[in-house]
Amino acid sequence: MDHNHHLDGYMTGSSGSDSHHDLPSLPPAKSSAHDLKQVTNSFTMQDPRLESVTAKSSKVDVGYPEGGPEATRTTLGAFLILFVQFGLMNSFGVFEAQYSTVNLKSKSPSEIAWIGTFQFFMFFFSGAFVGRLFDSFGAKPLLFPGIVLLVLSLIATSYCYDYYQFFLAQGFLFGIGASLTFYPALSSLTHWYERKRGRIMGLVTAGSSLGGVVFPIALNKLIPAVGFPMAIRIVACIAAGILLPAGLLIRTRLPRRPFNGDVSSLVDLDGFKDLGYVLFLAASVLTMLGTYNPYIFVTVYSQSRHFDPVITTYILSILNAGSFFGRLIPGILGDKLGFFNILSIALAIAGPVLFCWLAVSSAAGYVVWTVFYGFFSGAFIALLPACIGKFTPDPTKYGGRAGMVFAFVGLAVLCGPPSAGALIARDHGSFTEMIVYSGVMCVAGAALYWAARFKATKGELFIKF
Template identity: 35%
Template sequence: MAAELEQTEQAVYSSASSARTIPNDDPAYAIDEESKKTEAEDGEKDVAVEKVESAPVFDVGEFPDGGLRAWLVVLGCAAGTCATFGLVNAWGVFQAYYTTTILKGTSPSTIAWIGSIQYALVFIPGLVVGRIFDMGYVKLPLGLASALLVTATFLTAECKEYWQFLLCQGIAIGLACGTIFGILMGAPAHWFKRKLGRAFGVMALGSSIAGTVHPIIVKNLIQSVGFPWTLRVLGFIEIVLLAIQFATVERRLPPKAHTGPFLDFSVFKNVSFTLYTTSAFTAFLGLYTVLTYIDVNAVSIGINEDLAFYLLSIANACSAVGRIAGGLLADRAGPLNIMTPATLVAGVMTYVWPFANSVGGNIAVAIVYGASSGVFVSLLSTPIVRMGRMEDVGVRVGMCFTVMALSAVAGPPISGAINDATGGFKFTGIYAGSTVMAAVVFLMMTRMSLLGGLWGRC
């Protein structure tokens, strides 16, 4: 019994769901050193067993925190995010092409609904998909969603009418990407604990690479081989990336029995989780404003259109640096301790952006904003993972992302409406910067809720 007890003790990790703290990096503190020394006595054994049974569980078993299998999972997640965010991040190029060619005569705002629906569906299914992940399903939803994504991409090449683009590129591709993304966000937490930040950082490189490369690929391919073959080339690229994803991504732990409702909204009883979700919602009301309009604003102040096009790619390339650096630092200092100052810098740069009237100024904004916003995006899931039990991680991440999706869809149109009403981007920058700064306040409140004060690793 002593051997079994010791094995059980080492399998228990502390949880943030009831202790209001980020889980400890060491095995469960519920069993103290004195009880370990005296566990040979029957009475002490019974007390220890009672503590093990009642202790909140973060996970069972040791986290690999590295090794070939664990990093292959992260590689597969990175390939999946690259495939899904490839088309999503290239929407601006499609918007411009549709407006002047295939859908000429259709208002730009109507065409923009294709991209908005597509982007919304990347996040909105997270609540349902996260629950499916918690139930133990990985390969089946990934396989079905990957097949839908590739099929919809090839079908988009044949579209001629607005409703066809809305159905294939907006709804089908959006749902496929949302299903894949929802599964991928839970997988690294099954393999990493102390190095979870860097794992999410490497995973987020996929979307950063997609945001850098895909718009350039799409723009140049349309000019050289035409629209249909551009989509077919993208489809073949997706097949390779999704095959890597399907072969490598898997759960490490078996699912736990779940007797509650399919969608459990009780996670909002956790004050820290509610504050953090509010922070994410507020941030995305303005976080993507710079990335959406930096090239448009540059052209409006006289910067060459070809150079302005590459400002977004510069921002996404620098975002990759922020994602990796943020992950490494988060593992040392805590994710919220890194996210909060980085988001503050992103808010400041959002204020500065409309007042940058030179080529150098816009490049500087793209570099600093890209790196700082990349930290926030790459670490977005990390604090959520540590706010409860591993068997509910999919629901928590999905719940946060579903709420966040509402603001991510509304943010850019609100910024565009402010631009239309004022005839410039200065008030747009003030609006977007203020929402990001409000998110910083909620991040600080989350830290205080978890730590019970201002100082500490969080």
């Protein structure tokens, strides 16, 4: 077995264990520390390249099943969780349109965008802590409190009348619940797959896009039929019916990373010693400042241009449908060509496509643009978790390292859509300045991803990375 292959995979697994599996490479439980050292040394002698890595992290090769009943159930559970959790978050364009015309019509687009923005901020920023907690405690102690918070937040939203109530229920509460469900579900996959990790990550994150297709259509049909409050309560019941069984399907298998009770250990700062990681982090922040804005304002734009109401109703679902394939296909290609390579290329195309929004002059053109942008922007969420593994040599630290990346992305989310909404207001309802701002951020992010890749590969262009 090539032990170095498992240490230098495209995305290293995180720790945590909800089910107890014997690790064939480890000595029996009653073996001494000396026995464990002998096992570790045997690995090093088999492949001298492992000496420095083993000395640094004391890590042994645990192998990856790459399938099997438990891996399949975990994949299905993660798919269903992202279908609901991220699907509802990707549906905020429907809420933006509803609030701007009915519930909160006295508020500006920027003020309303703050609700969805803060939701994403809490989701991403909490990842810095949730990821580290997953490393120590596994998935289920985080998943089920998160599911309860998600459902409660929807029910609370259905009873809201004032701006601050929507902000707390949909922005704060849902964001925390989303964080507690997303990171354990996604990180659990790294316990089961290495060689197939790209396609599995692509498949699971495509569930979020599928949810982003289904939930906007459901909301647009339910709200006129039964009213906004009842529509949200129905969605809450559907969410509970999917999330609870999905949580039971999730399994982990790698050893847990000890937690000494020190709160400061919840934050992983070691990566900042690596310039490549810092460039990667900066690229992710700039990319999020631009790429997410269309998901917030795509429905409002259609309304402002007085496109056919049918187009306005389904345009967010069309965008998420494009994103579905943009998450599935790049994941498959990433296994073959390298996750970083595919992500860098996709974002280098997404930036110019975003600028093409300026040239849209008809409903048909808008639909075509939406599909293309959804496809190329979809690779960002699909491949970002896999690319984090490139800067995480120790698999027991993946949750913490991923959480730190998403925490900084959360800061970008906190600034991006409100800034875009402010530009729309300053431009007297025109979307031109917002589109230019979003396009510049996306292009700048793509450039920094290429810089991070250049640093990590020492200038090698034609390699799988």
